[in-house]
Amino acid sequence: MTATTPSRRERLRAETVTEIKDAARRLLVAGGPTAISLRAIAREVGMTAPALYRYFASLDALVTTLVSDLFEDLRAAVADVSAVHADEDPLTRIGHMARGFRRWSLDHPAEFALMFGSPLPGVTPLPQRGPPLDEAGARFGETFFAVMSEHYARRSFAGEPHELPDPALREIFRPYIENFGDRFPPAVIYFFITSWTRLYGMVAMEVFGHLAWAVTDVAPLFEVELARALDQLAR
Amino acid sequence: MTATTPSRRERLRAETVTEIKDAARRLLVAGGPTAISLRAIAREVGMTAPALYRYFASLDALVTTLVSDLFEDLRAAVADVSAVHADEDPLTRIGHMARGFRRWSLDHPAEFALMFGSPLPGVTPLPQRGPPLDEAGARFGETFFAVMSEHYARRSFAGEPHELPDPALREIFRPYIENFGDRFPPAVIYFFITSWTRLYGMVAMEVFGHLAWAVTDVAPLFEVELARALDQLAR
């Protein structure tokens, strides 16, 4: 019962925490990743900066949980798209999810920059890599992975083998197996990774404005590339 | 003659400028993009911070020219690789250049982060987009573009048409044509962009450590993906 009785204090505390995160996200959207500052958040919430240390160990920790929330947002958006097309076959569903990913990223460029902008230690509000973030990223990845493995399960059931394009790849997926077990054959992992990097490259380029010098409307380009990538998965 | 006579003062000034940029790059390599600070640079050079304003309009401007220099470095590295294999056919040469790009990026992760990390206004030492940077980026892109257009020129000479995978794409390349003229057919632009986004996605993922959860050695994965991408260009 203790879990279901948030004891007034815990309730107020939880409200304050979300209020702080909302303020941080508001600043993020308004002015980009660097606009997130402890003092600005404090002003927004109506507190002094040191008070925030009652809720987060540091600005870094605050940003990290914010990024976790954003990953959950993104995951939910993609999962929604996936759910809408639940009755279609996995491959076309992956296509819809990829479009969902692009849509969300274009609609939330500041969030995208914070989440996918260079995650090397040292860049601005640096979301330190580690358990909390990796978990959020893993949950997001799983959303794609689930549908993709379903696709390969059907192919496998139909008797079509899914082979690695190069047997040399078989050895390199040890980290994955250690993290997630060996439920899936290497071929699925391979196609998941390469599809994801391809999708990421395309979307990141567009969101960061690196295609504006050549292209007006990226949408048709994205559609063609998506078709090619899906075609690669299908054969 | 005035251009060849740097007038002692100009010479000292130029030396100081490069000394400043060297210090900035040293800080970048040592501590990542956020380690670049005006005061730290000043300490490194042996001046006070305001003195740097005699050489750069702002920290922003300093970082921007630094990034320009880094793009020139990268371009030279790729061009060197291209020159070494000058006698091979364009397609395999593109492959070598792609490997050169990956090599340079892995060898210079901090520089890569500064150059290709989220270039939205607001992220740390923000290289503002604009003429100086776009020029540097364009020169870098040209290095790839030249070889790729050579590849298509040979194909064209051999009578094989290079067609767009979708005629809907023909209309979207107006910015490119306005920037660089219409010397190249849309198909070349299309394949250049998609190949580049694909290469960027793969390398960025690896440099940023986003593949470590699944893969030990990314090299074979890169080779397979590169082969696939080149195969797409060949057909």
Next chain:
DNA sequence: ACTATTCCGTGAACACCGTTTACCGTTGCA
């Protein structure tokens, strides 16, 4: 050779930042 000007550096100051410390009123619980 003397003067005027431009250049190059300094020190002080302002406004921001993250973080720590000491302090204090309020709340919740035994």
Next chain:
DNA sequence: TGCAACGGTAAACGGTGTTCACGGAATAGT
């Protein structure tokens, strides 16, 4: 009722980019 944990503040430290007033040194003009 007392006591301990909680949640907030003010002050301070060291860091940041940037501006300004100042001065010395090197250059340019006559």
